[in-house]
Amino acid sequence: MITDTVRPHRSLWGDAFIRLRRNRLAVTGGVIILLIALTTIIYPFFSRYDFASQDLNAILQSPSMKHFLGTDELGRDVFTRLIYGARTSLSVGIFTQLIVLGIGLPLGAISGAAGGRADNLIMRFVDVIYAFPDLLLIILLRAILGGSIYMIFLAIGLVSWVNVARLVRGQTLALKQRDFVTAARVFGGFGSYITTRHLLPNSLGPVIVAVTFNIPRAIFAEAALAYIGIGVKPPTPSWGAMIRDGNNVIFAAPHLVLFPAIAIGILMLSFTFLGDGLRDALDPRLRR
Amino acid sequence: MTKYILHRIFWLIVVLLVVSFITFSLMHLVPGGPWDKEKTLAPQVVEALNKKYGLDKPFFVQFGNYLVNLLHGDLGVSYSRQDRSVTSILLTGLPKTATLGAIAFFLAIIIGIPFGMAAALKQNSAIDYISVLFSTIFASIPGFVLGILLIIIFSVTLHWLPTGGWGGIRQIIMPAFALATLPAAFIARITRASTLEVIRQDYIRTAQAMGLQQRVILVRHILRNSLIPVVTVAGPELAFLISGSFIIENLFSIPGIGRLFVNGVFARDYGLIMGSILFYAFAVASINLVVDLLYAVIDPRIRFD
């Protein structure tokens, strides 16, 4: 039968998922992220220490049997705070990227694909956002909305989508001229179909890298904000704030900076592998 | 092309106007003003100060005055710097920040692009993994931590380099390096991703099949075609580096303009805030213009309709 020699039809995403599964590094990355997420949910039930309980007799201790990763300047257990902090930091990292992708992808794609006046207007809007005095906006948002974590997502997300928009636009501009787009047009495809089905998936490579970098960058934006005095409401831990507070006593207790930094590194590596795998999975040329 | 550049310069001015309006508004909307101090000032002092600096006028009059002065090159005075003109403050600090930024950018490029390409060309080899490892490490350490670690190693322990300040090559090495690592890591990864896309293209395979030397393929085809995303990313990085990083300039005590915006916001020093933002907006918009022009140079198929 002829059907034996014809490959079963798979959609772009279905195919991508199957290929992703085969990529061991990517799977490892994804598993680590899931594990971290699960731990943040489950650990609170088993934890020996509360993230806010202070033991004033155990200030700035190095890792020990009693405190697995040591204590901070108010005698709180670092390991517990690291786990709780994962929740905050993962949220900051992921939700800001959702905002970034939600605004940046479409704007960039439209800008690149449509060209002309739309391109000009969108890109000038992007220029304005690049130069935006985000610190002022954050202070204002904070005065209005208080110190909630959502305000920080909003503030960081609203000003960092520009990178992705410009990347997508750049890719789209280049791809627009390519043969496969001309072919698609010849076959009767138009505007938005070409954009979503052809241009976007092919632009994803650099976008994925940008997103993987943006996640720790968002966590650091949160730390940088804390460094200059606008952070998450204590005593809720976040990795960024832990780094900021640890930085104050880096000469006395370097472990307070080291552990959150390692945590961020692991998270970022995981996202990198996952992201690379995703990009490879989406690449039609690697279809097997 | 000239028409396009003129068109863009017109829009640059529009962007500057919009940014200055937004900044001016936000500045006056945030709670607290320049005269809100811990040792409360008497109301008559506040009144006198407002009058002296024209802050008692209605909002749009103030903004209008600001624009008029701007056209004459007068950016106002700084409240937190004994009434020195903002222009002179910016001009004194700019060369230092720009030099530091340029050096950091240069470092980021000459480290990032080669490593990124090498990683892509030899995907999944040792060099690929090392570059992933290093780029992750540098991206996981925030600037102020990396900076202080450098200071601890090279100044406190080894006594090789001064802890900061401005004056010579020895003062600039650490801040430049601390500034360059994150952009270098990012550029390396983008280059890698982009190069990977390119080398899988058919025309590369065709060139290889036709017997072109690897080096020629690299330079003439791969490099050029993978540069678009790299340039897209490098542009804003350069703008950011030229405008100065608050964190690095604060840590290494660099008398540049990087701290002016943040310190200006905290002191509600309106002149400094506006001056710094305008400079940054100008830098970003101009660099994005150059990037767009470069797109057309790199890939002649790109046209701006």
Add this chain to the structure above:
Amino acid sequence: MVKKILTLFFSLVIIASMVVLPACSSSTSSTPQVLRVNIAGEPAQIDPNRASWSTERTVIMQVFEGLLGFNQDLSLRAIGATEIPTVANKGISADGKTYTFKLNSKVTWSDGKKVTAKDYAYSIKRLFDPALAAEYTSFYFDIVGGQAYYSATDAAAAAKAQLRDAVGVKAIDDTTLEIKLSAPHPTFLQLMALWPVYPIREDIVTQFGDKWTEPPNYIGNGPFLLKEWMHEDHLTFVKNPDYWGTKPKLDQVVLNMISDANALFAAYQNNEVDIAGVPAGTEKKVMADAVLGKEVLRYAELVTFAFQFNVKVAPFNNVNLRKALNAAIDRDAFINNVRGGVGKAAYSWIPPGMPGYDASLGADYHFNVTKAKEFLTAAGYADGSKVPELRLQYADTGTNPTIAQFVQNQLKVNLGINVSIEPMERKAFTQAVNAEKYTWAWYGWGADYPDPDNWLPQLFGTGAGNNHTAYSNPAFDALCAQASNELDNTKRLKLWADAQKMVVDDAPVLFMQYRERFLLVKPNIQGLKYTGMDGDVAGDMFFPNVSMK
């Protein structure tokens, strides 16, 4: 290709390290005696009339001197004047309203001209100039005509000139200055020792306008000259060779502007500065260090920190609740464990080292959970859970977050009260406090001059400028009014003591700690005379005394 790029890269690294290594000379000071210290950042105003910040004082005190100054024990001494005016030497009139200063004719400006009474008169009148909008002027409102002139922002030029002439300061001759007050002011002499009334050269200000504060125009009468000001970077002072008094032993003083605490600490360890603070939280480790532990200098500042309540807002309008909170905080644990012992627990307002300090006050507020619970019951709450959630605001900078979280935890653990802490941006916080839109806020006060009248009426008097607690006690106000006019010093201090007792009993604030400076000083620095009134740098009131081995 790849290999070539990598080789190039690594050879660049090697070349770079060769640049670095040979030039690693240490930057210790050699034969010229150069003291290198650090101030918090670029000074905003070094015009004596307009300055207000400790950083600015450090600069001004090297280049200028006033009629009077302070000794190390904070008693007054005569500098520009030949003697301190008293009733006995006719320097102060019997009714206490006229002060006559006899000037020391040897005092000169750094360009050789003699300092005359006209220079002082010019400076004091300029202090009241509404166009200048100086910040410390209100301290001198007792001078006849001062407030009227200062408030005349909208007056025409002619009217302003008239008001200026009406100010009660007159240069009788080159060496006699007369000042008339509208009411006797017992601490007026202390005010005359402060920087806003340092002499200023009228011709220099007229000639250079705003640029008079840039070297070489910045002419002063003090022991040092401002040689160089690299903005945002550093200030360099050199010895004034024509100084009329005992010339400084130092040749140069360099004021660096390292704002980051870690960088400053590193600079000290790398021998780039001679006096430095340490990052908060590292005090214990520093004291335990073999080398650094021997270089520590600690002394009390005249600064008190407290949490001020907005006593108009429930539940802080309940005095027993405020007392309960005061008694529920283990200040000693905080100071000894978190701050490595730096600082002193405060149970009253006026700090040790100031006249009026009373260690016996506030006995009720020593950490005692039982007593705290008693106050809580007296306040009408059966236990902590019945207390509505308290909101604590603070400026999200420096060590404030740590202190806030400490207090939050103490109240939860000791009394079961929930506290929600609200970090705010600096200026937003200041504005909220000044407008009394807050509920409970972290607050500090430092002495402008060492007397209770700088500590009590301004902060706790009804409607006073710096009273943001909305505390209002007519009995307290009456005591303050009496004490402000009482010329007999013993009686006066007794009145202030009673006033302070009232404040402590009413607890409009949660007293927290008296601050202490914790510094490292290089062992080769000698003769450092530090006081509780120092500016940014320890001993900056007496740099001429310092020498280096």
